[in-house]
Amino acid sequence: xxxxxxxxxxxxxxxxxxxxxxxxxxxxxxxxxxYLINKYKKFVRAKARTYFLIGADREDIIQEGMIGLYxxxxxxRGDKLSSFRAFAELCITRQIITAHKNSHQAKTFTAEFVHxxxxxxx
Numbered sequence: 789x790x791x792x793x794x795x796x797x798x799x800x801x802x803x804x805x806x807x808x809x810x811x812x813x814x815x816x817x818x819x820x821x822x823y824l825i826n827k828y829k830k831f832v833r834a835k836a837r838t839y840f841l842i843g844a845d846r847e848d849i850i851q852e853g854m855i856g857l858y859x860x861x862x863x864x865r866g867d868k869l870s871s872f873r874a875f876a877e878l879c880i881t882r883q884i885i886t887a888h889k890n891s892h893q894a895k896t897f898t899a900e901f902v903h904x905x906x907x908x909x910x
Contacts, residue, residue: 856883
């Protein structure tokens with residue numbers, strides 16, 4: 789947590805600082821996790837703004853993006869070539885797209901079920 793105050797004065801894309809804070813968050817430092825979530829919250833909102841999910845409001849999409857961010861923090865490995873921000877963007881995007889696919893499949897299943905029920909008079 790000691791670096792969090794210093795990190796606020798650093799540029800927002802400083803991946804070295806992010807990697808150190810991620811290590812702290814993975815070690816159970818709740819303040820480090822909260823710092824990362826707050827730091828990337830606007831990024832998640834901006835990413836979510838580019839998607840539309842049928843039957844969901846904007847906050848649902850943002851929530852899916854936040855789940856993606858949490859997974860990025862959990863799964864990030866600093867030994868890979870990508871920065872945390874690039875990895876987080878990928879995780880956030882995949883989470884939103886997966887939610888969209890699941891939402892679409894659920895609606896398709898429901899519509900198909902209703903159609904079958906009407907045919908068999910259930």
